[in-house]
Amino acid sequence: PRFREGIVWQNANRGFLFRASFAGFLSDEKALKEIFALKGASGTKPCPTCSNLVQHMRVEQLEGTRLVDIACSDPGRLEYHTNESFYAMVDFLQTAIANWEPRSRIAKYEQMFGILADRHGILCDDRCRSIVRPVDHYIRDWMHTIVSHGVAGTQTAKLLAACRRAGIAANRLTTYTSA
Numbered sequence: 001p002r003f004r005e006g007i008v009w010q011n012a013n014r015g016f017l018f019r020a021s022f023a024g025f026l027s028d029e030k031a032l033k034e035i036f037a038l039k040g041a042s043g044t045k046p047c048p049t050c051s052n053l054v055q056h057m058r059v060e061q062l063e064g065t066r067l068v069d070i071a072c073s074d075p076g077r078l079e080y081h082t083n084e085s086f087y088a089m090v091d092f093l094q095t096a097i098a099n100w101e102p103r104s105r106i107a108k109y110e111q112m113f114g115i116l117a118d119r120h121g122i123l124c125d126d127r128c129r130s131i132v133r134p135v136d137h138y139i140r141d142w143m144h145t146i147v148s149h150g151v152a153g154t155q156t157a158k159l160l161a162a163c164r165r166a167g168i169a170a171n172r173l174t175t176y177t178s179a
Contacts, residue, residue, distance in 0.1 A: 003019060004021055007019075022137070023137070024133075024136060025138070025139060026141055027140075036048065036121070036123060037115065037116040037121035037122075037123060038116065039111065041055075043112075043113070045113060048086065048134065048138055049135050050079065050080060051079045051081045053068055053072070054070070066079065080135070083133040083136060086134045089113040090123045092109065093109055093115060094124060096109055097119060
């Protein structure tokens, strides 16, 4: 919080007022999971910013609900969390722990929310709530998320397969992209 008010930075007998604000955690999926104590791909809700995206469920279970499968390619069907709605899930978990609910029930809540009930985690520290906004501060590193083991390789493979089916040779694509 002091950074927002400003701190004096002394350099070569001159003082400067330095202000900053926390913009978020820029990381790959594994690091973001660890920072925010998330289940990630092992959770029913793998995406912390989407409130209705799920996996590990049969499609027929989703019919008639607002839930969408992880394979959904229509961004218009996605509903997004706010920082407040995300913290509501954290608070729900913390209340379950405080009420000494059985570990098996807490594990189901963790699975459902995609959040680990880590009472020592950054999301459960009341001092951090004024600083850490879990939805706003979850910044995906595009290089690791999209390029390295991400969707870019899958999409490129699908494009090449479609070109092959259409009779377009790979060397023709190489020539086209090199021009």
